[in-house]
Amino acid sequence: MTPDPVSPEGALVLFSGGQDSATCLAWALSRFSRVETVGLHYGQRHAVELACREPLRTGMAALNDWSTRLGPDHTIDMGLALANIGSTSLTSDAEITMTAEGLPSTFVPGRNLLFLTYAAAIAFRRGLKHIVGGMCETDYSGYPDCRDDTIKAMQLALNLGMNRRFVLETPLMWTDKAGTWALAQTLGGEPLVNLIVEHSHSCYLGNRTHRHPWGYGCGTCPACDLRSAGWSRWCS
Numbered sequence: 001m002t003p004d005p006v007s008p009e010g011a012l013v014l015f016s017g018g019q020d021s022a023t024c025l026a027w028a029l030s031r032f033s034r035v036e037t038v039g040l041h042y043g044q045r046h047a048v049e050l051a052c053r054e055p056l057r058t059g060m061a062a063l064n065d066w067s068t069r070l071g072p073d074h075t076i077d078m079g080l081a082l083a084n085i086g087s088t089s090l091t092s093d094a095e096i097t098m099t100a101e102g103l104p105s106t107f108v109p110g111r112n113l114l115f116l117t118y119a120a121a122i123a124f125r126r127g128l129k130h131i132v133g134g135m136c137e138t139d140y141s142g143y144p145d146c147r148d149d150t151i152k153a154m155q156l157a158l159n160l161g162m163n164r165r166f167v168l169e170t171p172l173m174w175t176d177k178a179g180t181w182a183l184a185q186t187l188g189g190e191p192l193v194n195l196i197v198e199h200s201h202s203c204y205l206g207n208r209t210h211r212h213p214w215g216y217g218c219g220t221c222p223a224c225d226l227r228s229a230g231w232s233r234w235c236s
Helices: 019-029 053-061 081-085 111-126 148-162 177-199 222-235
Strands: 007-014 032-041 070-077 130-132 167-169
Touching (some): 007 019, 019 032, 032 053, 053 177, 111 130, 148 167
Parallel strands (some): 007 032, 007 130, 032 070, 130 167
8 A cells, every 4th residue: 555645734633642642643643744742631530641642752753764753742731620610530530420411421521622722722833734633433432522523613613713724633533443453553563553552541540550452451441441342353
């Protein structure tokens, strides 16, 4: 397969340190000549994911000559604003359950909308046109701010509000977790897959004491269930 030509335009990746955002970073590095990353601390229960970001960046820089494309990393501390508005299972020690609205209690209202707004503000100042996020409505927990319609609406609002022509890229939107593992294999082969297994973090409980074939996690929370099931389907 002939790789797509590398665009001279720049991209900013919403990079949490999880499987999806790590795959998105690799996707961006394969397509854009300049790629920067941004991580956001919002009082998340699994803040250990933020410590995984630098090993992933370092590892990817060593793959496929991506070091010449990987630019600065940005971090934003949002404090406890989201938790103060209303705590969820991701911003407190509350048990993970289903709410009356039919959404898991890990849903943090407004999170992705705020993330994209912060990212666009950075992209504006850095001269980056493409903003890349791991939102997906194929194999996810039902979060409304992960839907394609939401992302399209945000792109319109950001472009109007900042007088720019940002492109919100969601390479995983129509891909399930098995497809995400397959995409990583296509982008960086076994070295990239191994890097994501060993250094990314998706477990909602922040558990990195248990090592599974697909990586670290409690093995029972919704994030671990999705990651484990996707790994099994991809390996079968």
